[in-house]
Each structure stands twice: as C-alpha cells, then as structure tokens.
Amino acid sequence: MTATAAQRRRGWLSAGGVLITIAYLLPVYWMLATSLKDSSDIFATPPDLFPSPITLTSYTETVVNHAGIGRGLLNSTVIAVGTTVVTLAVAVPAAYALARLRVRFVALLMLLFLVVQMIPAVNLALPMFVIFSRADLVNSYVGLILANCSLAIPLAITILRPYFLSVPGEVIEAAKIDGCTTWSAFLRVALPVSVPGLITVAVISFLGAWGEFVFGLALASDEGMQPITVVLAGLTNSFGTRWNDLMAVSVVVALPIIVVFVFLQRYIVGGLTAGATKS
C-alpha cells in the first residue's frame, strides 16, 4: 500500500467516525434543537430538523420564571457539593490507607466496597425512608447527602486506591525518615502527586449526585427540598406536550454535566476506566 492509499483510508475512517458520532448523539441535538423552537414549530410534520425561528422563549419565560426549577437547581447544588465534600473527606484517607499503610483486612474491605456498589438504590431508599422518618431526616439536606454518600464513598475508594498504589512506597518512606508523621506524609507527599485521582473522584461524585434520582424521589416528598431531577420528573406531567419547555429544562439539568464533561473530560474517562487497563 502506498502512503497516499493508507492516508485515504484513514480519511474515510474519520469521515465514518464523524457520521457515527453525529448519529449516536442525535438525541442530544434533538433536545437542544427542540428547546429552541416555538410552540408551533415543535408540532411541525415532518419535524423541523433545525428550529425556525430560533427562539429562547422556553428559557427566558419558562425556566427563569418557574419557581420550582430554581429551587430544584439550588437543592441539587447543595446536595451534589455536600456529597462531593463528604465523599472526598472520608474516601481519600481510606483509599490511601488501603493502598499504602499497614492496615488489616485490605482484601475484605475492598471486596465490601465493591459488593456494596451492586446494591440497587431502591434497596437503600426504602429502609432509609423509615429510618429517616424516625430521625426526622426526611426532607433534609443532611438526609439526602447521607443517602448519596452511601454509594459514592465505596465507588470513590475503588477508583482512588489504584492512584495511591502508583505512588512509590519509597517516596513515602523517605518522607517518614525525614521526620514526617504518617499523617503529614499523606498530606504533603501522597496527596499532591495524586491530584488527578482526586479530581476524577470529585468530578464523578458530583456528577453522580447531580443526576441522582431514586433517593431524591423517596426521601424528599416536600417540593421545596426536591433535587432538580425529581422536579424535572414532576414537570413531565404538568407540562404535558410543551416539549420545547420540557427540553429547555432538560438542557439546564444537563448543562453542568456537559460543562464538566467538556473541561474535565480526561478525568472522567480516566475514572470510568480506572483499572480497566490494569493498574
């Protein structure tokens, strides 16, 4: 094969790849396109592939003026940030110890953290509702953050441990010889070199809590405490066939995810495949 033939083949493969990607992400485009249509354009037959006219009415009138949406976004922000902070605080030291310190039952604990992730959220939401009812934690940020952390912490530990395993033990030993305590060796040596892992875990915890639905549905019956995902589910009934408005809200819910995805994408991919390439 001549160089030009190989190049041409790659060109065709690229073109094919672009087509596949566009076709696959059509639902994402359709969400965005619909949100920019006016209320008559959404019912055009055949459907308008491009919104005409392009209008922001769904955003400027429905999204902005609907009190429940603003409240839901605020609730989701509090829950997702809270979950991320607590998850980092609890999971990071644990993952470090399970990778680098002399603790007992490492294999057993790692197995526990993995098995826990196989549990359906409904299995926890049901007893949590009863427990939280008695502890007065239903419809509270504390309850929702605790519920989200239940599955976020084990996941974070399984993602983080390989990162700490890749920190050479000699570096930590050297720090200790230089007079560092176990704690300061962790803070000053292990953490700085594991920043990519920390970002990955923070991003994954945040995204997970932002998109979470079951705990929000079960543990926040009060509309003022519901995360945006539950609010959106409720709007599917009240908006009926106002698909442009519904898609605009969907875009707003997806927006933080898309922004994080665009800017921190390599960390997400790294987290999703952590260990899959064998650490």
Add this chain to the structure above:
Amino acid sequence: MTTTVAPPGTASTTPARAPRRARRWGDHLFVVPAVVFVAATVLYPLIFNIDLSFRDVGVAQIVTGGAEWVGWENYTDQLSRDDFWHALVISLLYTGLAVAAAFALGMALAVYFNQRFPGRNVMRSLLLLAWILPTVVSANVWRWMLDGSYGLINTLLEAVGVVDGDVFWLARPVPALFAVVIATAWSFTPFIMILLLAGLQGIPDTLYEAATIDGAGAWRRFTSVTMPLLKPVNLTALLLCFISTFKTFDTVFLMTRGGPGEATMILPIYAYNEAFEFFRFDTGAVATTLMLIVPLGLSVFYFRSLRREETA
C-alpha cells in the same frame, strides 16, 4: 449517570504489598470513617430492611416503630403473588434485551474506534456523553423522540418504510418494552465500548497481521482473533452491565412508570410502588430483599471473572 459501578480491574483484591512489620494501630484511623460510614448508611439499612420484611408494618408503624413480628408470612405471601413473578420476568427480559443490544452495539463501536484515524480519541470521548447524561434527561428526550404523533423516531422509521402511520410506542405493551430497552441500551453502549476498547488495545497488532497473511478477512479476524482473546473482558463487561441494568430505575420510571398496564413493571419499580405508592413497607422490604439475590449472586461470578482477567 444511572449506575456507577467500579469498572473491571479495580477489584485488585490482593493486599498492598507492605512488608510484614508490626501493624500500626494509628494507621487504621484512616479507614475507620469510611468503614463506619458504609456500615451506617449501607449495612445498617440493609439489615433494617430485612428486619422490616419479617414484620407487619402499617402506616402508623413507619414512624413509631414497634411493628409485630410475623415470621416468614410476608415472604410466602409475596412468593404466591403473580405480579411479583411478573415483575421478575419483565426485569430479566428488560435487562437481557438491553444488555444484548448495548453489548452488540458497544462491540461494533469499540472495533471501529480501535482503528487508527485522526480524531478517534475526541469521538470516543464525545460518545461517552450518552453515558454520563443524567438518566432523567435522556429518558425525557427519548419520551419525546418516541412520541406517537410528532416524534422524530416515527418520522425516521416512516422515511425508510419500516412503519406505516403513527406508532404510539409508550402506549402499547410490546413497543413500550422495546422503547425502554432502546433508551437504556443507548446510555450503556458507550460504557461498554470503553471497557472493550481497553481490552482491544491489549491485543497485539502482530496477531492481526499474521491472520491477514494467512488470508483471513475482516470478519474472520474478528471471530478468530478478537473474540477469543477478548473473552475474559467480554465476560466482565457483560456481568457488570447486567448488574447495572438490573438495578436501573429512573429510565423506566420516567418513560412508562411500569406501564402500560404492567408491561414494563420491572422489580425496582414494583418494590418502590409497594412502599411509596401503597405504603406497604413490609412487602416492599420483602420485594427489595428478594431482588438483591440477582445482583449479589451475579457479583460472585463478576469477582471471579475479574480475578481471571487480572491473572490472564
């Protein structure tokens, strides 16, 4: 993200290779918060749930406690109910179909994007958008695309002559099941693609070159080189995807709420309804406890396949 389960390979169950010196008890303080947290927010609720499943819990006892112990009565009741078995069958059907679709498509995408061409890394990452989009959002978009009168899917299918006239996907039993399967598979496919790509990258090019010299075509190379070498990765990906899909709640809940009738009534929704729609927390506890058997049973095979993959 619906389900966040650790990807294969993270289950390095071999302990950190620390030399056998005296263990320092202070080191355990690093782990204690995580263990306490998981014990309090996962293990305790699970045990609490099992306890509930053996009691007669009325609406009043949800808050006050003190429900009467009834032994196995709730279990025998539940197991004699047709709708419970129906939900189990629908769950397995839904999960099986969605996993099969996601795996076939994920494999095709992985093989395609494993070839060398400009832009492939960007495209691979872009496809992951389908996986990380909140399920509430994607379920809503699919509901709109599958709309009978104005949906994009009907228009596309009519254009290629597959369907004639409006198909009200979510209003008819069999199409509704297909609809939730398609929406679920759409989310899971990129995840499977990424898992399989990691496996594909481990297959040396020389094997493909040798097969080509022996006269093997593209399909033959796939069946004789790719598939056999990918077997451990395939098994891990399939099990992980099956467990994650079996747990899925949001997609189906948002698209059909288990309907029409009970056509898409999967176990998680069935259990949710028992507790939160009909306030029967005891039977809900029975259903969730029984439901746990499937993912936990499969996780045994999953861990075994992980270990095999690690030693391979």
